[in-house]
Amino acid sequence: MRLTLHIWRQSGPDDKGRFKTYQLDAVNEHMSFLEMLDVLNQQLIERGEDPVAFEHDCREGVCGMCGLMINGLPHGGYKGTTTCQLHMRHFKDGQQLTLEPWRSAAFPVLKDLIVDRSPFDRIMQAGGFVSVNTGSAPDANAISVPKDDAELAMDYAECIGCGACVAACPNGAAMLFMSAKVAQLALLPQGQPERERRVRAMVETMEEEAFGACTNFTSCEAMCPKEISISAIARMNKEYRKAFLPGRPVGGGKVS
């Protein structure tokens, strides 16, 4: 098939950026979307033009590194599919495709289709963990975890941190990403001791970054390649409210 690609080109963070149009012939329906871009880049290099910079690594849909706006939708908007696992059989001969980086104030563009997602790391550093040192934890079966809780925790834990939720949100909110971790750890017995402190710290850090607020558009859920449910946000909100009830530990041996 033959495609017309309108791709966002931006040489660096200080460049204004612009769309450039490329024609690509002989696209095979079995190619992945990124393999189609590989083919384009090989042609660009042969012509002496700067190849399109885009991020990718595992190409198995789990590292969370890839992510493009394809015709205005994160990862193209195909159910449960990251850009790397999207195959060209979904597109038609002669189609026009617009490729952009994630658009969010919190994720500045570094080059072409690459953005800086380090705010996600900082949210995790604020509380996305269980404070336990290695080496001598009790036997793994000492605390039993109901199967349904474990399954639900796993549903939330499958987040790959790609940022599609932020890109999908008209407000640029990171609620789905942040709440998925809060919900996972709140469901498991191991996450209990720091439950209140965790949610307060993660929300606080999220608000310090340039993310917007959640106003229930629910586009994050629709565009999440791991199909993470917005019930995570509901759980997080519940956790957050509970954390402010009087007498709750807030860290440093203090209570609210």
Next chain:
Amino acid sequence: MKLDARIPSGPLESKWTSFRDHVTLLSPANKRKHSVIVVGTGLAGASAAATLAELGYKVKAFCYQDSARRAHSIAAQGGINATKNYQNDGDSVFRLFYDTIKGGDFRGREANTYRLAEVSSQIIDQCVAQGVPFAREYSGYLSNRTFGGALVSRTFYARGATGQQLLLGAYSALSRQVAAGQVEMHARMDVLDLVVIDGKARGIVARNMTTGELESHVADAVILATGGYANVFYLSTNAMGCNTTAIWRAYRRGAGFANPCYMQIHPTCIPQSGDYQSKLTLMSESLRNDGRVWVPRKKGETRAPNDIPEAERNYYLEEKYPAYGNMVPRDVASRNAKYWCDEGHGVGTSGRGVYLDFADAIRRLGEDTIRERYGNLFDMYERITGENAYQIPMRIYPAPHYTMGGLWVDYHLMSTIPGLFVLGEANFSDHGANRLGASALMQGLADGYFVIPNTLGAYLGKEKLASASDDAPEVREAMAGVQARLDKLLGVNGSKTVDHFHRELGHIMWNDVGMGRSEAGLKEAIARIRELRGQFWEDVRVLGSGNEINQELEKAARVADFLELGELVAQDALAREESAGGHFREEYQTEEGEALRDDENFQHVAVWEYTGEGSEPARHIEPLVFEAVTPTQRSYK
């Protein structure tokens, strides 16, 4: 090159305990004074960085991805082995040890493998404590599944995303230490050289992949946890960025490279669909628990799989290996798939594929159970191939997946360069000539959570380290060398892309240094790799500059190293005149086509020493001594 494995004395089962009882300890106040560099944030690197930071060391961690959470351990699907014996089906530390040594075709080091089995149980405790949501039974207890090469159920899993969950567990522990100021995290950094001062590893040179700036970092010890080198085949199940650069540069600085020819070709991957293919996707080995492997009995069969009657199907693994059936180890399953495709029974448009059929399991257990066990894998298969594997059998074919070879390390996981430690897939230590399924995650975490925290102190406590700074002549020399190499890559301005050379190298490796190797083929491969390397440096085209994000430059530096490593892999395969595990020399096979070892002449680790540009590397050996087990011909019948 001196190869002292420093294995503690005493009986096998008490070596690790006695090591820990007598190893030098550093006081908390002294740990604070020491700094450590950790390269790579996969299971081995992240768990090491987090644990060392918890102990009080000052850690600097590096990864090439935009976040530590993305390392390729994340893609491991099926599970992690541990000797919990929760199923009460007869498992024990000795059994896991024995399965691993036997699975590795008796080419692993007993003491290391035993230690791995010994700490496996604690890993599960550790991960559960971190909030890893492993699969559970309705009792609330942990669930297990069976993996290849074992007769017990000892594999713990989290759906088909076990690697992801374990890595996110390690990443969360690492994040906690970053927040605590104990770990300085450097993402988007390409480590391009090792700094050796007074014969000791003291630092690294890295390129900031955002700005292009070169940076040097010095410390008291360097840990490489940079994974394997299966991307030397171009097409593999590894992530696109997986590379050999850090361990290859360390090899060039004097670290011995052990058994480079031991590489694992994984039997269950989605077959290649065209020349544009950029990578191969693995389908977890756990699928072989319920899937049956077969090919049509008729050569050149054209009927659809569901139209082929039972009597005309050849379930070759079940027929040939009645005891293990579809659960034979990976090397055996891969070789048999290649054999039947070579014989003209392969399926799919390329003829390079065999069926993995779930029809029987779906009849027996129902589609819902199969969906619960493998749903995400079936979905992934459908996304890639457009086919529904609940209705028609999957097509699978072997693909390069894991490298058992790597930098040589002793019992302390220290390489031949003092102060350079190597963890996880990057070292050679635990799997012999073939790794069993669900053992890579186990080794990565064992090395990072339990081994290095005990052995690093032994080194730092004994060595008198002079202070080192970024101004040291050795640092300046390494920086200048890296800069010159990058300039050279940018300056060739030839006519062919980096991918062109990588793909060519992959063809050579796959055809002559892949599943079947012969003397003539290996000699030809060596000659062709040398030729290709010459062409690369004369004709590669890398556009742009070094002072910006330049993904072609990153790739070019990696492929340049693969072009050197590929030759060493072939040389090692040529020198090892026997077959063992994943290393199959056509000249050395049993009458039934199984790997035929030569214990008299090759019961050793081959360790290669770099002797300079254009000079042949030297081959040293570490003899393997088996005290607890007796090497036998592996049988899975």
